[in-house]
Amino acid sequence: MAELTDTDREGGESRSFRAELSVADVHGWFVREVLPLEPILMQYLHHNWRNKSDLGDLRQDIYVRVCEAAQKGLPENTKAFLLTSARNYLINRMHRERVVSIETAANLDDLGIAMDEPGADRVVIAREELRRLQIALDDLPDRPREAVVLGRIEGLSRREIAERMGISESTVRQHLMYGMRVLADLLSDDGHDPGKSL
Amino acid sequence: MTDRNPTAQTPVEIEDAAASWLERKNFAQWREADQAELEEWLAASWSHRVAFWRLETAWSRAERLTALRNPARTKIEPAKKAGPSLLLRAASAMLIAAIAGVWGYTQFERPNDTRYATGLGERKTLQLADGSRIELNTATTLRVSRGSDHRTVWLDKGEAYFDIKHNAANPFTVFAAGHRISDLGTKFSVRSDANRLKVSLVEGLARIDDANGASKAASAILSPGDVALATATSLKVVKKPEQELRDQLGWRRGLLVFVHATLADVAAEFNRYNETKIVIADPAVAQRRIGATFPSQDLEDFAVLARTSLRLHVEQRDGNIIISR
Numbered sequence: 443m444a445e446l447t448d449t450d451r452e453g454g455e456s457r458s459f460r461a462e463l464s465v466a467d468v469h470g471w472f473v474r475e476v477l478p479l480e481p482i483l484m485q486y487l488h489h490n491w492r493n494k495s496d497l498g499d500l501r502q503d504i505y506v507r508v509c510e511a512a513q514k515g516l517p518e519n520t521k522a523f524l525l526t527s528a529r530n531y532l533i534n535r536m537h538r539e540r541v542v543s544i545e546t547a548a549n550l551d552d553l554g555i556a557m558d559e560p561g562a563d564r565v566v567i568a569r570e571e572l573r574r575l576q577i578a579l580d581d582l583p584d585r586p587r588e589a590v591v592l593g594r595i596e597g598l599s600r601r602e603i604a605e606r607m608g609i610s611e612s613t614v615r616q617h618l619m620y621g622m623r624v625l626a627d628l629l630s631d632d633g634h635d636p637g638k639s640l
Numbered sequence: 641m642t643d644r645n646p647t648a649q650t651p652v653e654i655e656d657a658a659a660s661w662l663e664r665k666n667f668a669q670w671r672e673a674d675q676a677e678l679e680e681w682l683a684a685s686w687s688h689r690v691a692f693w694r695l696e697t698a699w700s701r702a703e704r705l706t707a708l709r710n711p712a713r714t715k716i717e718p719a720k721k722a723g724p725s726l727l728l729r730a731a732s733a734m735l736i737a738a739i740a741g742v743w744g745y746t747q748f749e750r751p752n753d754t755r756y757a758t759g760l761g762e763r764k765t766l767q768l769a770d771g772s773r774i775e776l777n778t779a780t781t782l783r784v785s786r787g788s789d790h791r792t793v794w795l796d797k798g799e800a801y802f803d804i805k806h807n808a809a810n811p812f813t814v815f816a817a818g819h820r821i822s823d824l825g826t827k828f829s830v831r832s833d834a835n836r837l838k839v840s841l842v843e844g845l846a847r848i849d850d851a852n853g854a855s856k857a858a859s860a861i862l863s864p865g866d867v868a869l870a871t872a873t874s875l876k877v878v879k880k881p882e883q884e885l886r887d888q889l890g891w892r893r894g895l896l897v898f899v900h901a902t903l904a905d906v907a908a909e910f911n912r913y914n915e916t917k918i919v920i921a922d923p924a925v926a927q928r929r930i931g932a933t934f935p936s937q938d939l940e941d942f943a944v945l946a947r948t949s950l951r952l953h954v955e956q957r958d959g960n961i962i963i964s965r
Contacts, residue, residue: 465689472690473697480694502651505690573826575702576845580863591861593667594702600667618667619659626698 462513471512475520476505480630482521486528498627500535504528578628582621589617590625651687658691662699753783758798761913761937763894772812775801777831777891778913778936799831801892806844819870820851829889837870840885848875890933897933902926903963906942913937921964925952 463471483504487497508527517523579587585607592603600618604611649657661678664670682689758764758776766774768784770791776782780798785791791807793800795816804812804823814821816830817837826844839848841862848868849859860868860877865885869876887897896909904926907918913936920926928950934941939961946952946963953964 465683469689469693472693477694477697498655499651502654502687502691505694506686509686509690573844576863579702579845590702594699595861615663615667618663619656622659622662622695622699623655625702626695629698629701 463516465513467516468509468513471516471520472505472509476508476524479521479524483524483528484630486525487532490529490532500528500531504531507531574629578625581628582624586617586621586624589614590621593618651691654685654687654691655695657681658688658695661692662695666699753785753794755781755783757781760915763891770807771805773803775803775829775892777801780832795830795832797832799829799891801827801829801889803827804844815851817870818851818872819848822847835871837868839868839870840880840888841866841868842885842889891936894936895933896936899931900929901931903928903930903946906930907963910934910936910939910942914939915959917960918942919960919962921962925963925965 480501483501484497487500488494491497491500504524504527508524511517511523511527579590582590588607589603592598592606593600598606600611600614603618604614607614661681664674665678668674682692756764756766756776758778758780760779762776762778764776766776766784768774774782774784774793777799780800781796782798782800783794783796785793791810791812793802793812793814795814802812802814802823804826806812806823806826812823814823814830816832817835819837819839821828821830821839823844823846826846827842828844828846829840829842831838837848839846839862841864843864846862847859848862848870860866860875862868862877865879865882866877867880867885869878884899887899890897896906896913898906898909901909903920907920907926911917916939918939930945930950932945943954943961947954955962955964
């Protein structure tokens with residue numbers, strides 16, 4: 443388990459109580475440190491959990507746990523903390539669902555390797571970020587992509603998008619909601635071949 | 641574990657609710673009361689928060705894509721029914737073929753532009769200060785702005801391949817044949833031919849639109865594999881297999897790659913590179929198709945193939961190569 447650091451924001455007094463962080467602090471940490479690790483987390487879950495349709499649920503539960511824990515003190519090494527939490531969560535869940543298999547248990551040790559990787563994964567250079575965005579956008583189904591392009595890139599309102607696409611506003615809303623969700627998934631999907639060029 | 645999810649919703653339902661909030665926040669009227677309601681929802685559970693934060697972060701990351709927006713037509717354009725939106729695609733590198741000058745397109749010649757040109761069969765590579773690279777194909781003229789940025793290029797005629805270092809603050813723009821191509825980083829090639837502009841996107845994202853705002857053909861966002869064919873009045877986007885784009889870029893290695901091409905096309909392509917022209921004298925022969933790869937300046941190779949494999953009559957006359965039955 444990763445060490446938790448004592449956060450000393452308010453000075454001596456709060457320190458003795460180990461006051462909880464504010465939700466805003468956890469929010470900042472989560473966005474800055476945890477979300478960029480999502481590709482690594484998903485890769486880990488993918489390798490260690492057989493039922494792929496569970497992965498989104500697992501991710502969500504793990505995020506809840508790391509945020510709850512982080513409120514008591516931010517970990518020094520977010521990556522180690524996240525992956526350790528993931529492993530513990532998977533073990534608990536396997537016990538609960540009685541799906542332990544030797545193979546799965548052995549794979550959980552991959553954690554060590556994942557944690558030893560150089561830390562470059564968080565330094566997503568601008569070009570790579572853009573490439574990832576492009577791929578994600580491109581992978582959206584046609585209609586949601588059109589709605590996202592008009593809404594996010596062109597900055598059109600829901601009503602304008604509806605007129606442009608010749609569909610109702612409520613349908614536009616559905617496309618946008620779908621696009622937002624899939625975009626988030628695709629952005630953490632590292633499965634694409636990065637070296638594709640002519 | 642039960643207290644984590646007071647409403648007993650599944651993670652999928654929670655994510656759906658989060659998406660619903662995010663959509664409302666971005667696309668509907670957003671009043672103080674709405675904000676208060678959202679905050680209440682977020683406060684109810686960590687699972688609500690992480691789901692919303694995650695979607696919100698991804699959505700704001702996607703903001704980078706707004707670099708694609710065409711500043712000229714953002715607000716003014718009245719909403720139209722369907723049409724151009726069907727062309728909207730997201731893309732990666734672009735490959736542009738254009739034939740310039742033919743539409744009376746104003747060439748904004750500025751004293752500070754640097755002009756580069758290649759002769760027939762010549763190729764040249766430019767290295768720009770920002771690390772971007774431009775390869776000029778045969779018989780090509782282009783100008784690079786000499787401002788502090790060097791980020792605007794006019795392709796006056798011919799074809800060029802661009803490998804661009806992306807800079808969100810300072811997008812790279814190519815003007816060709818009355819169109820503007822704005823890239824979001826990456827690689828593309830531009831060819832300027834008779835009255836047609838052809839933009840093929842290899843990698844990255846690019847946008848093509850009418851440079852003068854004169855045409856109603858509007859614009860398109862291109863994704864990898866997209867080939868945009870533009871004339872003064874139309875814009876069409878088709879998806880091509882990667883191999884085809886690769887073949888199209890054979891010139892960068894001095895090669896012409898033909899797949900199921902008519903001899904008329906083969907001749908036209910060779911003629912872009914050589915003083916000695918290939919003339920197909922017989923219309924029926926011109927429609928025969930071949931698949932082959934030739935060095936772009938090796939007419940002898942082609943002549944031999946025509947004579948031996950196609951059993952055509954090949955003759956040198958007036959410095960040209962005449963092919964007939």
